[in-house]
Amino acid sequence: MSERPWLKNLIAAVVIMAGGFFLFNFAFISAAFIINASIKLLNLPGNSAPPFLARIVYVVFILVLSWFVLRSRLNDTLKATYLTMPLMVVLVSIGIFTYQLSMSVVIGLGAAVVAAVLFYVHHKKLSWKYYFAVFYVAALALMIMLLGIDI
Numbered sequence: 001m002s003e004r005p006w007l008k009n010l011i012a013a014v015v016i017m018a019g020g021f022f023l024f025n026f027a028f029i030s031a032a033f034i035i036n037a038s039i040k041l042l043n044l045p046g047n048s049a050p051p052f053l054a055r056i057v058y059v060v061f062i063l064v065l066s067w068f069v070l071r072s073r074l075n076d077t078l079k080a081t082y083l084t085m086p087l088m089v090v091l092v093s094i095g096i097f098t099y100q101l102s103m104s105v106v107i108g109l110g111a112a113v114v115a116a117v118l119f120y121v122h123h124k125k126l127s128w129k130y131y132f133a134v135f136y137v138a139a140l141a142l143m144i145m146l147l148g149i150d151i
Contacts, residue, residue, distance in 0.1 A: 009128075012077045016133050020084030027062060027085050034058045055093065062089045080129035084137050087117060091141040106145065114138045 038054035039046065066086040070079055091110050098106050114134060121130045143149075 012080075012129055013132055015077055016081045016084065016129060017136060019078075019081035020088070020133070020136065023082065023085035024088055027089050030061070031058050031089075034061065055096070059089060059093050062086050076127040076129050080127065080133040083117075083130060083133045087113075087134065087137045088141060091137065095141075095145065103145065107142070110138070110141060110145075 034057060035050040035054045038051050038057070039048060042051060044051070063086060066082065069082045072079070074082075090113055094109050094113065095106055098109060114137075117134050118131070121134065
């Protein structure tokens with residue numbers, strides 16, 4: 001494999017994208033669980049809007065879990081793959097919380113988050129895999145927004 005480093009890099013990119021897809025599903029299933037549990041605990045009607053506090057609890061849950069995973073001794077491919085989940089959660093949460101605002105404001109807030117993460121990745125001199133993960137999520141989130149796909 002040493003004579004084909006491009007193949008190793010290609011496999012890492014595919015793992016990040018496929019693993020990210022799996023983690024996106026995990027994230028949104030866990031969001032449904034937390035939000036539905038809060039609706040049941042508060043005895044709200046089943047068709048009521050999700051409580052704001054439940055959304056905050058969910059985002060904090062994902063960010064705390066991310067802190068532990070990203071500080072672990074896993075290899076860069078796995079940590080970059082995991083980075084896709086909290087970044088997508090934050091970008092989707094921005095979209096949900098700012099739904100009433102113009103698309104340019106939402107894109108601007110998302111771009112600010114992506115820029116902050118890229119600054120952190122650059123500052124820590126992390127592997128190209130982290131850059132790939134960030135750009136993958138940013139492109140995916142932008143496509144979802146511009147094409148009007150409902151999550």
